[in-house]
Amino acid sequence: MKVAYRGQLDAIDQWLRDINNKLTMGISPTFLLNDCQKMQTDLREVAEKIKHEYPFYSQTLPGIGDNLFRPDPFNYGLMTLNVAAFGELFIIVQHLVREPVDMRFWQDIHPRIIEVSKELFCDGHFAAASESAIKEVETRMRELFKEGKPNSPTPKDAAGLIGALLSDNGFYQFCDTSEISGANFRKGVKSIFEGVFTAYRNPSMHANLTCSQREAFERIVQASQMMSILTDGEVKT
Structure with missing residues (x-):
């Protein structure tokens, strides 16, 4: 390697x-x-x-x-x-x-994140590795949107995708919201997605965005958690 x-x-x-x-x-x-x-x-x-x-x-x-x-x-x-x-x-x-x-680090990372980020990370391209991980999460959201609303235009940005999928009325189900704890978890997850994409996928910030090995590690772990949420649930039709 x-x-x-x-x-x-x-x-x-x-x-x-x-x-x-x-x-x-x-x-x-x-x-x-x-x-x-x-x-x-x-x-x-x-x-x-x-x-x-x-x-x-x-x-x-x-x-x-x-x-x-x-x-x-x-x-x-x-x-x-x-x-x-x-x-x-x-x-x-x-x-x-x-x-x-x-390699122990990668054993617990989601396979889709490994596919797009591991080689970049190992080559020392830490910013590119973390950015690719977040982009892959957005790609997964677009897949879910097309699955749930095949006849609707896909939102242009991550904010629209997050709203459609993860809001209180979103059509992607990943937790039981019949209890207050589940409803709060859903709101918290939506806030995490919004924060990550605001911080790391804002094009106006990319020119000055630097990333150390530790920071890349943290972002890849975060992207892996987000990807797990987007693959463990189901689209409500």
């Missing part, structure tokens, strides 16, 4: 494999100080980039980098390998190469 730091991660992985091959052949590698410092810098940079996905690894990698090399007592100016730290690093990097994004 592609991530923004994939090239850097692959370079570290290849270095580890090369060193592991030498160790397997009984060769004790030595390193120039500059090369050691570069590896330590690369590990710190990767650690920073994975802090949301793998906070434990993010905290651990810089320390492993600091302990990865030690002065060669027989060759002045050269460094040798701390094999214990190397083993720790090898295992962590193998995990990151195979699963650079923590």
Whole structure:
């Protein structure tokens, strides 16, 4: 799976494999100080980039980098390998190469949101990933409107769709409104939809809209919840 730091991660992985091959052949590698410092810098940079996905690894990698090399007592100016730290690093990097994004996050996301947002998110396009998730919710609302009112023109914007589907008299049923708690839940859901689309689907705001990884995560989770509401209910005919 592609991530923004994939090239850097692959370079570290290849270095580890090369060193592991030498160790397997009984060769004790030595390193120039500059090369050691570069590896330590690369590990710190990767650690920073994975802090949301793998906070434990993010905290651990810089320390492993600091302990990865030690002065060669027989060759002045050269460094040798701390094999214990190397083993720790090898295992962590193998995990990151195979699963650079923590897949547990996506296990609970609605399949339709996964389809439009996951690849963008994993590539580091966080704003596009969250925007695609919200757009997919709007697409689902348009599908429901056409199902319930096939002979009526589809509203041009999300506000019209929300009113037709989710208002007190809306024709999409997703909860029991015979009790006050259900009626309040319906009103609350309608307010959530209105707030999300006002905040994230207003074209006049898009030019200046930025989105961090954490913010994208939150919006994708919100879109997933909204999509579940729109797929678990039924159209009243």
